[in-house]
Amino acid sequence: MDKPVTGTKKVFMTGNETVAWAALAAGADIMFGYPITPQNEIMHYWTRLGTKYGRDFLQTEDEISAGFTVCGAIIAGKKAFTATAGPGNTLMQEPFSMAEAMRLPTVAIIQQRGGPSSGTVIYSQQEVTLTTYGGNGEGHRIVYSTATHQEIYDYTIKAFNNAWKYRFPTFVLGDGYQAKMREPLEIYDPEARNIEMVIPSPLVGLPGRIGIEREPQHLCNIYSLEDELYEVVLQLQAEYDRMAPELEEYQCRECDDAEILVVSHGVVSRSADDAVRFLRAQGIKAGAFRPITLRPFPGRALREILQTGVKKMLIVESAYGQLARLLQQEIYGENVPVETLLMPGVGIIDADIISKVKSLIH
Amino acid sequence: MRLVRVVLAGEGGQGVQSAAEIMAEAAYEEGKQTIYIPNFGLEQRGGVSIAFLQVGDRRIGAPKFNKADVVAALSQRAMARTRIYSGPDTIFMYDSSFEVTEEDLPTQYNMILDIPAVEKSKELNTRVFNVIIMGAVLELTAMIPVEATRNALEKKLGYKFEKNPELREMNYRAMEVGRALVRNRLKGGEMVCASTT
Amino acid sequence: MAVNRALELLRSSKKVTLVDLDFVEPFYTLRGLKPFLQEQGLTVIAWGREDSFGLGETGSLVTPPARWAMWRSGDIILDVGYGAHGAASLNLVEGALESEELKVWAVINTARPMTSTVGDIVDYVQGLQRVDGLINNSHLGDLTTIEFVAEGLLIVRKAAKILNLPVIYTAVEKRLEPELPVADLGPSPVKVISRYMPAARW
Numbered sequence: 001m002d003k004p005v006t007g008t009k010k011v012f013m014t015g016n017e018t019v020a021w022a023a024l025a026a027g028a029d030i031m032f033g034y035p036i037t038p039q040n041e042i043m044h045y046w047t048r049l050g051t052k053y054g055r056d057f058l059q060t061e062d063e064i065s066a067g068f069t070v071c072g073a074i075i076a077g078k079k080a081f082t083a084t085a086g087p088g089n090t091l092m093q094e095p096f097s098m099a100e101a102m103r104l105p106t107v108a109i110i111q112q113r114g115g116p117s118s119g120t121v122i123y124s125q126q127e128v129t130l131t132t133y134g135g136n137g138e139g140h141r142i143v144y145s146t147a148t149h150q151e152i153y154d155y156t157i158k159a160f161n162n163a164w165k166y167r168f169p170t171f172v173l174g175d176g177y178q179a180k181m182r183e184p185l186e187i188y189d190p191e192a193r194n195i196e197m198v199i200p201s202p203l204v205g206l207p208g209r210i211g212i213e214r215e216p217q218h219l220c221n222i223y224s225l226e227d228e229l230y231e232v233v234l235q236l237q238a239e240y241d242r243m244a245p246e247l248e249e250y251q252c253r254e255c256d257d258a259e260i261l262v263v264s265h266g267v268v269s270r271s272a273d274d275a276v277r278f279l280r281a282q283g284i285k286a287g288a289f290r291p292i293t294l295r296p297f298p299g300r301a302l303r304e305i306l307q308t309g310v311k312k313m314l315i316v317e318s319a320y321g322q323l324a325r326l327l328q329q330e331i332y333g334e335n336v337p338v339e340t341l342l343m344p345g346v347g348i349i350d351a352d353i354i355s356k357v358k359s360l361i362h
Numbered sequence: 363m364r365l366v367r368v369v370l371a372g373e374g375g376q377g378v379q380s381a382a383e384i385m386a387e388a389a390y391e392e393g394k395q396t397i398y399i400p401n402f403g404l405e406q407r408g409g410v411s412i413a414f415l416q417v418g419d420r421r422i423g424a425p426k427f428n429k430a431d432v433v434a435a436l437s438q439r440a441m442a443r444t445r446i447y448s449g450p451d452t453i454f455m456y457d458s459s460f461e462v463t464e465e466d467l468p469t470q471y472n473m474i475l476d477i478p479a480v481e482k483s484k485e486l487n488t489r490v491f492n493v494i495i496m497g498a499v500l501e502l503t504a505m506i507p508v509e510a511t512r513n514a515l516e517k518k519l520g521y522k523f524e525k526n527p528e529l530r531e532m533n534y535r536a537m538e539v540g541r542a543l544v545r546n547r548l549k550g551g552e553m554v555c556a557s558t559t
Numbered sequence: 560m561a562v563n564r565a566l567e568l569l570r571s572s573k574k575v576t577l578v579d580l581d582f583v584e585p586f587y588t589l590r591g592l593k594p595f596l597q598e599q600g601l602t603v604i605a606w607g608r609e610d611s612f613g614l615g616e617t618g619s620l621v622t623p624p625a626r627w628a629m630w631r632s633g634d635i636i637l638d639v640g641y642g643a644h645g646a647a648s649l650n651l652v653e654g655a656l657e658s659e660e661l662k663v664w665a666v667i668n669t670a671r672p673m674t675s676t677v678g679d680i681v682d683y684v685q686g687l688q689r690v691d692g693l694i695n696n697s698h699l700g701d702l703t704t705i706e707f708v709a710e711g712l713l714i715v716r717k718a719a720k721i722l723n724l725p726v727i728y729t730a731v732e733k734r735l736e737p738e739l740p741v742a743d744l745g746p747s748p749v750k751v752i753s754r755y756m757p758a759a760r761w
Contacts (some may be wrong), residue, residue, distance in 0.1 A: 005672075009675070012671060049673070224410045225401060270607055
């Protein structure tokens with residue numbers, strides 16, 4: 001069968017369409033989904049394009065089912081994924097918790113919308129807490145926060161590979177703006193760029209007689225005694241800590257001698273970059289730090305940057321403190337004063353950040 | 363009275379929790395401070411069933427504890443599961459019918475004893491096996507007067523006794539059997555006592 | 560496209576109505592522009608939040624004025640929007656599919672992988688219910704070059720030939736207007752368009 005993407009091609013499309021193409025290029029076998037704005041078009045494009053390449057789709061009765069069917073398909077050995085937003089994300093925490101318990105490589109694209117509850121259908125960064133620590137577990141997840149369509153493409157492919165390699169539920173955290181806006185990017189065949197693509201295999205029904213040629217596969221999400229669970233959770237944490245350094249990613253613009261450090265993630269980091277460029281031109285020593293992985297959070301890197309003479313940190317997000325809380329637990333003990341620009345559900349432009357920085361300086 | 367700590371453990375359906383509840387109720391009626399907490403698995407039938415019971419005069423801090431004064435295992439599987447609660451001062455009790463191996467027994471104990479409760483229960487009714495064990499535990503700890511326990515039994519099972527008054531007698535007998543089994547054992551020897559190592 | 564065409568018509572016509580039928584991204588379309596366009600003299604039928612108060616997410620409406628738009632006098636532009644199922648919404652406008660006066664033009668951007676080759680464009684257009692012509696709007700946003708537009712035109716023309724449809728025009732952004740005389744964009748007309756869509760944050 002033909003590959004959906006060959007070589008490299010310059011294209012112009014929405015974020016949602018980009019997700020569909022990336023999933024195709026990553027070799028995803030099946031998508032389970034349920035409609036919710038603003039990610040519906042991922043489903044629409046996947047079903048429209050996927051049939052040409054033998055890919056499958058099932059619309060489930062709700063998001064709880066969509067998440068669990070992804071888990072099931074993975075256990076059967078298929079690269080499965082889903083996408084959701086807002087209240088759908090809330091519902092999916094149950095299957096995501098199972099994926100944490102059983103170490104299943106689920107891939108989910110989240111397009112944040114206003115919250116709480118139905119909020120708005122438009123945009124926010126208010127699903128950070130939910131996507132990083134939303135289940136009834138300890139947040140053993142990989143979460144990528146993208147800022148451009150190119151990243152949506154790159155990190156969706158990476159999500160499949162890293163989910164299957166490290167066996168933690170993996171998320172691409174976008175938002176309604178990224179979902180719907182259009183911008184140019186390059187789509188490509190990852191193998192043509194020497195990106196090693198993981199080959200999935202079933203987790204049960206393996207060859208060999210149980211008890212004789214091999215041990216049984218125990219995909220467990222429940223235990224009888226407290227002590228059993230205690231051991232399991234400690235082990236999960238140990239594995240997670242071991243893998244974290246391989247997974248952490250971040251970006252820093254003009255951080256070397258920054259006195260005021262603007263911290264943001266996702267689409268807001270684009271405005272932060274523009275703001276920092278402008279402020280520097282005016283002689284203000286501003287820098288922009290952007291975690292790309294919200295889990296595992298690049299806390300070490302941030303601490304190092306803070307040591308280089310940062311006098312103040314400004315946390316900027318389209319939520320009321322979700323990034324700030326995530327960050328503060330990572331840099332506990334650092335003495336840098338922290339300011340915030342919190343605009344839940346509202347887009348943030350460079351002018352907003354510039355005027356806030358200036359108000360902090362004067 | 364000093365704080366008394368008891369662990370009862372067995373399979374789901376053996377009446378472990380019922381026995382613990384009755385003792386806790388009895389202690390409460392006596393004006394004692396008491397906490398009882400169950401630990402069990404998800405199975406609808408069978409599976410693990412453990413009860414942690416504490417009785418004392420002062421308010422009790424936590425529902426869990428590290429070492430018990432008495433551990434009573436109602437099934438063989440429960441022995442391995444509860445041996446960790448046995449410390450230098452613990453009396454570890456199990457049924458004579460179990461085929462016990464090294465792994466089932468605790469490494470730390472004050473006393474290990476076995477009583478033929480299963481055998482005796484066959485003379486009465488196998489269903490009162492847990493009440494025999496309850497009698498044994500009461501004899502070992504002396505934490506609650508017998509009268510109080512009888513009242514608690516009445517409270518919990520009274521509705522069954524109304525229908526079948528013979529059950530009342532049977533349960534009271536079962537309690538006495540349990541107490542007697544312990545007394546005999548303690549008098550007659552043949553139990554393992556802590557060494558000085 | 561629709562906004563540009565509507566404003567163009569306004570110069571020569573007394574009455575122009577612009578109808579927003581984009582259900583995929585309703586909040587991206589004419590809502591923000593409505594006051595500006597109305598000032599220019601356009602009649603704009605686009606639902607706003609105030610019209611669907613209380614319906615929240617499900618408030619993506621075909622309002623009665625939109626449904627009966629074909630009954631109006633003067634020029635009418637229906638903006639059906641981007642997306643996998645865009646043209647299906649013509650179903651919702653009374654008389655649209657049957658009207659002889661109405662022309663349905665498919666706007667093609669070869670930078671979208673779904674319509675980047677001749678074969679893809681033919682499949683795509685055949686999947687729409689009714690198309691009377693193609694418009695070449697090949698672009699890459701800010702990265703558009705005049706060459707890209709011209710290459711797109713070649714592809715669109717080949718597809719149009721197979722479909723037996725005319726290429727109505729090629730759209731070129733105002734920014735690239737200076738390069739027009741040397742570019743090979745014939746024989747269909749070229750229209751210079753402006754970007755009216757509000758920056759909408761991004």
